[in-house]
Amino acid sequence: MVTSKPHAILLASPGMGHIIPMVELGKRLLTHHAFHVTIFVVTTDSATTNSQILEQTSNLSSLNIVNVPPIDLSDKLPPNPPLAARIGLTIVESIPFLRSSITSIKDLSPPSALIVDMFGLPAIPMASELGMLTYVYFATSAWFSAVTVYFSAVDEKIMETHAESREPLLIPGCEPVRFEDTLEPFLSPGGELYEGYLQAAKDIVAADGILMNTWQDLEPSATKALRDNGILGRFTKGETYEIGPLVRTIEAKPEGGEKDAILRWLDRQPPESVIYVSFGSGGTMSENQMREIALGLELSQQRFVWVVRPPCEGDASGTFFNVSSGIDGTLSYLPEGFLGRTEGVGIVVPMWASQAQILEHPATGMFVTHCGWNSVLESVVNGVPMVAWPLYAEQKMNAFMLSEELGVAVRVKEEAGGVVGREQIAELMRRVMVDEEGVGMRSKVKELKLSGEKALCMFGSSHHSLCEIREACEVHLQSSDTKLSP
Ligand code: UDP
Numbered sequence: 001m002v003t004s005k006p007h008a009i010l011l012a013s014p015g016m017g018h019i020i021p022m023v024e025l026g027k028r029l030l031t032h033h034a035f036h037v038t039i040f041v042v043t044t045d046s047a048t049t050n051s052q053i054l055e056q057t058s059n060l061s062s063l064n065i066v067n068v069p070p071i072d073l074s075d076k077l078p079p080n081p082p083l084a085a086r087i088g089l090t091i092v093e094s095i096p097f098l099r100s101s102i103t104s105i106k107d108l109s110p111p112s113a114l115i116v117d118m119f120g121l122p123a124i125p126m127a128s129e130l131g132m133l134t135y136v137y138f139a140t141s142a143w144f145s146a147v148t149v150y151f152s153a154v155d156e157k158i159m160e161t162h163a164e165s166r167e168p169l170l171i172p173g174c175e176p177v178r179f180e181d182t183l184e185p186f187l188s189p190g191g192e193l194y195e196g197y198l199q200a201a202k203d204i205v206a207a208d209g210i211l212m213n214t215w216q217d218l219e220p221s222a223t224k225a226l227r228d229n230g231i232l233g234r235f236t237k238g239e240t241y242e243i244g245p246l247v248r249t250i251e252a253k254p255e256g257g258e259k260d261a262i263l264r265w266l267d268r269q270p271p272e273s274v275i276y277v278s279f280g281s282g283g284t285m286s287e288n289q290m291r292e293i294a295l296g297l298e299l300s301q302q303r304f305v306w307v308v309r310p311p312c313e314g315d316a317s318g319t320f321f322n323v324s325s326g327i328d329g330t331l332s333y334l335p336e337g338f339l340g341r342t343e344g345v346g347i348v349v350p351m352w353a354s355q356a357q358i359l360e361h362p363a364t365g366m367f368v369t370h371c372g373w374n375s376v377l378e379s380v381v382n383g384v385p386m387v388a389w390p391l392y393a394e395q396k397m398n399a400f401m402l403s404e405e406l407g408v409a410v411r412v413k414e415e416a417g418g419v420v421g422r423e424q425i426a427e428l429m430r431r432v433m434v435d436e437e438g439v440g441m442r443s444k445v446k447e448l449k450l451s452g453e454k455a456l457c458m459f460g461s462s463h464h465s466l467c468e469i470r471e472a473c474e475v476h477l478q479s480s481d482t483k484l485s486p
Pocket residue numbers: 015016017018020248278279280281282283307351352353354355356371372373374375376378
């Protein structure tokens with residue numbers, strides 16, 4: 001039945017770190033803001049599509065999830081292309097399917113808005129052509145969004161100075177970005193990565209609005225700078241909206257349903273006594289680093305749940321596209337005797353764990369994280385302090401924010417040879433789990449948890465932002481004679 005409800009089309013690009021926040025946004029629009037929602041999931045492997053993430057949305061039958069048929073890029077890219085190039089081309093190749101699917105939607109109100117993440121930008125011209133509003137969803141911090149908005153208009157000389165003299169990058173109204181935390185594209189002004197990111201930044205500021213998975217009280221300076229009347233607001237065509245913290249919500253198991261073995265084990269541990277160690281959907285480490293983590297865990301004498309992946313030399317985002325790759329059935333890469341010595345004290349989980357459930361379990365007391373923004377938010381909304389171990393993308397900025405500004409994490413220090421030693425690892429774990437310092441961090445992160453809940457409640461700032469987007473879509477729906485046609 002055609003209704004007057006606004007209809008949002010969400011485009012989730014490949015990688016769990018992209019799919020999860022888009023699905024959560026879709027759920028929120030559907031359940032709290034009375035949107036029709038269709039989510040197109042672009043993926044490079046069918047294992048991801050069939051993953052538990054999508055299955056877990058099954059209780060929302062009105063959330064329409066469409067899997068874009070997998071795209072074969074084997075003859076279109078050189079071997080081992082950069083992550084961004086692979087994601088970007090997959091999206092471009094998906095556009096004809098998207099277009100024909102959108103134009104053939106007949107039984108709901110015509111789509112009034114397209115929401116894409118940073119990799120979905122190539123789909124924006126199609127949406128504009130079809131008369132839809134366009135929004136970019138930064139499933140990350142306002143600070144990172146602010147850097148991107150500023151970058152869209154920056155003088156290249158400023159970027160050259162940042163890269164060459166290693167001066168901090170001054171972002172109006174926000175914390176500067178230290179050279180050691182800077183983004184990879186900024187390291188080579190004029191280079192391919194730099195130009196690609198610059199074009200993306202220009203496309204982002206030209207959209208009808210920018211959504212960010214954060215909230216005002218978490219990042220007061222950056223959100224203020226980005227507002228319409230803020231110092232960076234003048235660079236964007238549309239408004240910037242803080243809509244978070246949107247994190248993964250897990251469907252409760254039916255009464256009497258089988259509980260995950262890890263959760264059953266956690267049920268038997270004392271409150272806040274277990275360290276959870278995981279480096280996101282893509283994070284992989286070298287064999288030497290895996291050994292040091294194992295021995296550091298032993299040295300710390302703390303309980304733990306550790307998600308492990310087979311070692312991968314020189315590629316910190318090794319499993320980003322396919323979290324089920326590389327399972328060889330053995331854990332032979334762990335130090336000899338480690339599993340036996342830690343039996344009963346810790347659990348090693350190959351490849352993938354139910355992170356959201358582990359972090360919300362009362363026995364979990366700390367998270368060693370690569371600082372992917374979803375992981376950060378999942379930790380914060382559960383009041384869990386962190387050891388920040390950034391690997392790639394904007395994770396070093398996230399680690400800085402957590403440790404230096406918010407005081408809810410201690411950060412790993414790089415060591416000569418590039419491998420963080422077991423002594424440092426054990427010391428950081430004990431600082432959070434045992435020392436007085438950890439008590440302070442725990443209480444700060446619990447305050448943040450409360451402020452996040454407040455932002456999402458009926459009169460909260462993030463709820464209000466999504467109401468504004470709904471209003472804009474309603475007005476658009478009423479005013480536009482829709483151009484949707486094949
Ligand atoms: N995740 C999970 N189990 C794992 C690893 C990751 O459920 O073993 C989820 C995690 O809860 C988060 C997402 O995958 O929602 C990872 O996103 P994040 O932004 O933290 O990092 P990315 O994978 O994008 O680097």
